[in-house]
Structure formats: C-alpha cells, structure tokens
Ligand SMILES: [Zn+2]
C-alpha cells in the first residue's frame with residue numbers, strides 16, 4: 304500500500320492528522336500492521352483506560368469520550384483530549400473516572416493507576432509495579448493540579464490515602480484486588496480487545512455521525528458503545544461494522560445476535576458481537592435515534608459542554624418549525640442537570656483549592 308493511502312486508512316481509525324499518521328507509519332518496523340498491537344501490562348493498562356472511559360457518565364461532547372485522536376505505537380500510546388472539550392468535565396473524569404476511587408466493593412477507575420509525570424498540558428500515567436505507560440495530552444495543567452487537590456482533600460476527609468503518587472497499593476486498592484481477584488483476572492483476559500478498541504477509538508467518530516456517545520461495560524468481558532443520532536444523520540450499522548472489521552486496520556469480530564429494526568423502518572438497533580482469536584471478549588453496539596423536536600436542545604447541551612460549532616451544525620442539523628407534542632417540562636432537563644453539576648463541582652474545587660501549587664512536579 305502506498306504511504307499516503309496507508310496514512311489515510313490509519314487516521315480513519317485513530318483520528319490523527321495526515322502528517323502525524325505518516326510520521327508514525329514511517330517509524331513502524333517493516334511488516335508491522337498499520338495499527339500496531341500492544342502486549343502484556345501495556346495492553347492491560349490500555350484496556351483499563353477504555354473501561355474507565357466507557358464507565359464514566361455520558362460526556363455530551365462531539366468527540367468520542369472527549370478524545371480527539373490516539374497515537375498507537377508498538378510500545379505505548381498517547382491519547383489526545385480535545386482542547387475544546389469542557390475542561391471541568393475532563394478534570395472530573397481524570398479525578399474520579401481514571402484514578403481509582405471507592406473501596407473494597409465499589410471501586411471505580413483503575414486500581415494501581417499512578418501519576419508518573421506531569422508537564423505542560425499533559426500527564427503520563429502508569430500502572431504501579433509495571434512499565435506500562437499512557438500519555439494523556441490536552442489535560443490543562445490547572446486541571447490536573449485540581450484533580451490532585453480535590454482527591455487529596457477527599458482522601459483526607461475519609462481518612463484514606465490519595466492514589467496519585469502513592470508508592471504502593473492503597474488499603475482500598477489492596478482490599479479490592481484481593482476480594483475481586485477473579486474480576487481483575489477476567490479483565491486481563493479481555494485486555495487485548497480493550498486495547499485494540501482504544502487504539503481505534505477515532506473510528507467511532509469518522510465512521511458514525513452520532514451527536515452523543517455513551518459507553519458502559521457488562522459482565523467482565525463486554526465493551527459497549529451507545530451512539531445516538533438525529534433522524535437525518537443515521538449511520539448504517541452494517542457499514543460501521545464493515546469498517547470496524549476491515550482486514551488491514553480492523554478487529555476480527557463477528558455478529559452473534561442483533562436486535563435490529565432497520566428492515567421495518569425502526570430506529571433503535573443493538574448488535575451483539577463476539578471476537579475471534581487472538582482476541583477474547585465481546586462488543587455491544589447500540590444505535591439510537593433522538594427525538595426530532597430535541598435538536599435545538601441537544602445543540603444547546605453540546606455548546607454548553609464545549610463542543611465546536613462546526614461539529615454541532617454537522618451532527619445536529621436544525622430543522623426549524625418542528626412541532627413538539629411533549630409536555631414542556633420534558634425538554635431542557637439535561638442542560639439543567641449539567642448546570643447543577645457544574646455548580647457543585649465549582650463548590651468542591653473552591654473548597655479544595657491548593658493555596659500554592661509548589662512541589663507538584665511541574666516540568
Ligand atoms: Zn438495524
């Protein structure tokens with residue numbers, strides 16, 4: 304394949320710039336796949352980050368979970384969060400969705416995740432006791448300082464240890480990993496799939512015109528994506544699946560079952576997919592449709608959460624004059640919810656505000 308074509312294909316999956324994709328491809332050892340596969344602890348960490356992204360509540364952004372692009376390399380990867388993303392939402396995700404929070408029976412985030420290094424608008428995170436690393440770019444420096452301050456404060460109040468730079472597992476992490484060792488093992492079993500999906504996260508934007516994407520996980524082996532479209536922007540799920548399984552860049556996945564209503568003009572479909580070796584685990588894809596009369600409200604929510612106008616115009620085409628048959632109270636709830644959330648976050652941060660940021664390891 305010509306380098307230009309290879310770069311075009313790769314960036315469809317990663318969201319990278321044309322130059323960026325070319326530069327990465329030039330550095331790949333000859334014969335390597337266009338999107339290299341990860342392995343071992345690194346693979347596990349990448350799958351855990353995907354799980355963190357999927358399990359954190361809906362983001363209301365036109366980027367897949369706020370991610371602008373990913374750079375998958377043979378020995379590590381970089382995730383670039385969109386600069387236009389809602390900085391407060393991103394801070395919250397890093398604080399409570401990535402770093403471990405909770406106890407023995409309700410731990411969220413990634414047990415053993417540590418801050419390895421932080422610099423201007425980036426943080427390197429790693430898995431304790433391993434060489435696995437992921438670089439997170441586009442996390443404003445003020446944001447990760449807040450993350451640490453908020454979590455230190457919360458840990459202090461609860462008489463616990465904040466995980467960020469703690470040199471060993473915290474008591475909560477130890478309790479969780481001992482009590483749920485089967486779960487940790489099961490997650491390791493699907494690490495290859497999770498890592499492969501994270502390394503292709505860009506496809507969820509380039510191949511589907513949703514205006515909202517949410518995720519969740521099921522059992523210990525299923526990565527699930529729920530995409531919501533306006534009626535005008537519906538994406539064929541067969542076409543999406545074709546790209547997800549494309550031989551040069553895709554993942555070997557087969558459809559096991561579908562709850563599909565396309566043939567009868569329906570709008571909500573669910574695909575249940577199983578992986579083929581070398582991968583293990585499952586993927587669930589949901590394609591949903593939003594109410595036509597919700598378009599202006601959706602646009603407002605996206606705008607409030609920091610999505611670019613060009614994306615909003617593209618994915619939520621406005622059709623003025625649409626009749627709404629709903630009770631008035633039905634619309635506007637999401638925006639109210641987000642405004643309430645922002646208010647409580649501001650209060651939490653104001654309380655935890657570091658008096659000075661010296662000694663935070665800035666480079
Ligand atoms: Zn269908």
Ligand SMILES: [Zn+2]
Pocket residue numbers: 594596597627628629634
């Ligand atoms: Zn309505």
